[in-house]
Amino acid sequence: MPTDIEMTLGMAFLAGLQPHVRCLRGRRMGPAKVEPCGYSAELDFETLIWTRGAAFPCWRLEQRLKCPRCGGTSLAVAWHPGAWKGERMARDLVQCAKEVEKTERARRKGKSGV
Numbered sequence: 367m368p369t370d371i372e373m374t375l376g377m378a379f380l381a382g383l384q385p386h387v388r389c390l391r392g393r394r395m396g397p398a399k400v401e402p403c404g405y406s407a408e409l410d411f412e413t414l415i416w417t418r419g420a421a422f423p424c425w426r427l428e429q430r431l432k433c434p435r436c437g438g439t440s441l442a443v444a445w446h447p448g449a450w451k452g453e454r455m456a457r458d459l460v461q462c463a464k465e466v467e468k469t470e471r472a473r474r475k476g477k478s479g480v
């Protein structure tokens with residue numbers, strides 16, 4: 367699934383996606399030579415949505431994270447399908463559903479929303 371610039375945590379949650387984070391240290395540090403870190407982990411989506419809210423844009427997540435191994439803040443978040451959508455839908459998460467509706471409404475109007 368491609369990462370949508372408009373995608374919010376609420377939308378990703380209902381779409382059954384799982385956030386995976388990977389530390390990029392060692393690849394983007396300019397001319398200084400550093401040891402690559404390479405630490406990666408699956409984030410706990412339930413906690414993210416409780417702390418950031420359903421309207422939090424997914425792309426901003428990368429700016430809020432810090433690698434627990436090297437302390438680096440150069441990270442990449444990938445969204446993989448993994449969770450069972452039906453189970454998430456059944457939780458009746460109105461705040462998440464609102465996010466999906468909002469985007470659909472904007473698309474119908476022909477706005478890019480960016």
Ligand SMILES: [Zn+2]
Nearest residue numbers: 389403433436
């Ligand atoms: Zn790291």
